[in-house]
Amino acid sequence: MAVTLVNPEGLPQGGAYHQMALARGSTMVFLAGQVARDAEGRRIGEGDLAAQAERCYLNVGTALAAAGGSFDDVVKLTVYAVDWSLDKMPLLMEGASRAAAALGTAALPPVTLVGVAALGEPDLLVEVEAVAVLD
16 A cells, blocks of 8 residues: 655645555544453553553554554544643653564654543543555
């Protein structure tokens, strides 16, 4: 599958992600929000935003691998963060960077970050959902 990440002229350039992804493929994957739980459902990184973000991104990679893809096939991410404030950005980016290194990707797909009051379980700090396109 070919994903081309683009920052169109007339929009902000650079930064922590690309503004747009152009995707060509035949299978769309809509992944439910992934949280900081391992395969057995055990909580990972209680109270640690970086550790939870890392696990979320790794879970996205695991799900995409099961579908025959990889994180490089992601065309859009939505990140939900509890009690979001800008001072938490370094921790979120640390977790995402560790996961990217483990997944062997440098892709920075379009992402929307949404601050929320709470997630589905009280110990969760972040949740990541993804849309991907596979051949």
